[in-house]
Amino acid sequence: MSAVARRFGALEERPFRLLWSGQALSDVGNAMLPVALAFAVLQVTGSLSDLGLVLAAALVPRVLLLLAGGVWADRLPRQIVMLSADLVRALSQGALALLLLTGSARLWHLLVAAVVYGVAQAFFGPASTGLVPETVAAARLQQANALVSLTRSTLNVAGPALAGVLVAAFEPGWVFALDAATFVASAVFLVALPLPRRNRAGTNEAFVAQLADGWRELRARTWVSASIAYFSIWNLAIAPFFVLGPFIAREELDGASDWGLILAAGGVGAIAGSLISLRFRPRRPLRAGYIIGTLTALEPLALIRPLPTAGIAAAAAVAFGALTISNTLWLTALQEHVPREALSRVSAYDWMGSLVFMPIGYAVAGPLGEAIGLDATLWTAGALLAGASLAILAFPSVRNVRRFDPVPDAGLTVPRLTPQ
CATH class of the missing domain: 1.20.1250.20 (MFS general substrate transporter like domains)
Structure with a gap:
């Protein structure tokens, strides 16, 4: 083949x-x-x-x-x-x-x-x-x-x-x-x-009880709850790139055409990240994914006193590619280690944690830029993105999550113990 x-x-x-x-x-x-x-x-x-x-x-x-x-x-x-x-x-x-x-x-x-x-x-x-x-x-x-x-x-x-x-x-x-x-x-x-x-969650069990069961599955895995907290911070911190970026492009670059080029470069980077994810299978996926995730800090940092358009576009390509790899490794780990009958509930907590601070980030990015300056806001965003990606590695359960490996010649998988 x-x-x-x-x-x-x-x-x-x-x-x-x-x-x-x-x-x-x-x-x-x-x-x-x-x-x-x-x-x-x-x-x-x-x-x-x-x-x-x-x-x-x-x-x-x-x-x-x-x-x-x-x-x-x-x-x-x-x-x-x-x-x-x-x-x-x-x-x-x-x-x-x-x-x-x-x-x-x-x-x-x-x-x-x-x-x-x-x-x-x-x-x-x-x-x-x-x-x-x-x-x-x-x-x-x-x-x-x-x-x-x-x-x-x-x-x-x-x-x-x-x-x-x-x-x-x-x-x-x-x-x-x-x-x-x-x-x-x-x-x-x-x-x-x-x-x-x-196996599905029992339809006779009360809705609130099933929701609580999903919460217990999440809390039983520190690496899951820590990761969801990280995603909340990440989505809060990335907002200045999307809110302040168009303004900087208008004032310092060539306006909407350059901003469109930057976002298109990010899309190309995401495609490259997906292609890499087809083959890149680290034994400790979350450790690798969050280390790679530090590269997402390049997005806001490239806008400071801004780099030329080509430089910002390159930074966006690297950052979006890193984000795609990190997300793929996370999603696979979640699907491998969380019981199938509770997976949708746990993923719902993941989705909610990822989205809940996004509107807040978009709402405060502009006023914060006006209050402390664009450069200071972008430095803060970059520091949060890189810092959160490294800080989460302080949790041993995050570092120690392992991928599933197939049993040779059997077509089966061996579930490794999930760090708690």
Whole structure:
């Protein structure tokens, strides 16, 4: 078998191939949505403030309902949860497309569609995290996660450009219609997905009790709770790059074109990180991942008295690549070491911890930059990103998490003891 075939070997397994195909089609629409949404709001209201309101309308219910999504993804077949979320989003996006194309859309339509989308995402995310290990052999789990990341990273580069062409040639409503169609396509692949029966959280157990069980699974693994705390800090600290970066690009560089180039370079770096993750399998994945994660500090630091555009773009490429590798190693470790019947609940806590401080970071980055200066804010962000990535290694349980290794000639996996 060639080296290339080995890297994509997870696609040889039909369940994962079906899951990956459906998600790839869905990600096409997701990657185009930010551009289409921005121009849809401008078309309907012409207000940038309304765009922020619509974005918040999608984020808030997602954060609030993630834990509920995790519980239901452990109680029910995960593909059913994902299928339901896809169909809900298909109906919502399709209805909004019709309103936009007929000129009937109003702000409240956009807000309702955003809320529905956020609710569906809250259920889809934890179910998706839990479903991947059920579709692929344990020895190929990291490869499967890397392939999902590779596809998403590639589409995140190409999707906005495609959306821009479609919006310019037609109008935003057609992008929403295409997004709805991709959710239908994803649902078709989920229907075709054959999966073995698995142990699920008892449906007779109270909802709160199941939520508490998920919390106990998390607390029983110090490396998981420490990692979620780290992700919260990381998402808080990265905000100045995205908030102050456009301002610096306008004042010190060549404006929006240079900022677009920087973000595109970050997308290319994420693709490279996904390709590296197909083969890079350290014995202690979290130790390697968080050491690599220190490179994400390059993003804000490159904006200080800024480097030339090419230098900032190179820093973004390295940082996004490092982030992708670190995320892939983390996700694989979580899926390998957390019991399958509790995985969606634990991943819901992970998602919530990762998202909860993100709006705060975006809200305070601008005022902080005005209060203490741009350079001081960016230095603080860089120090937090690098410092948190190193500080988490003080936990022995984080350093000592090991990957699963296949048993030679048996096609099985040997579970190593998970550090507590």
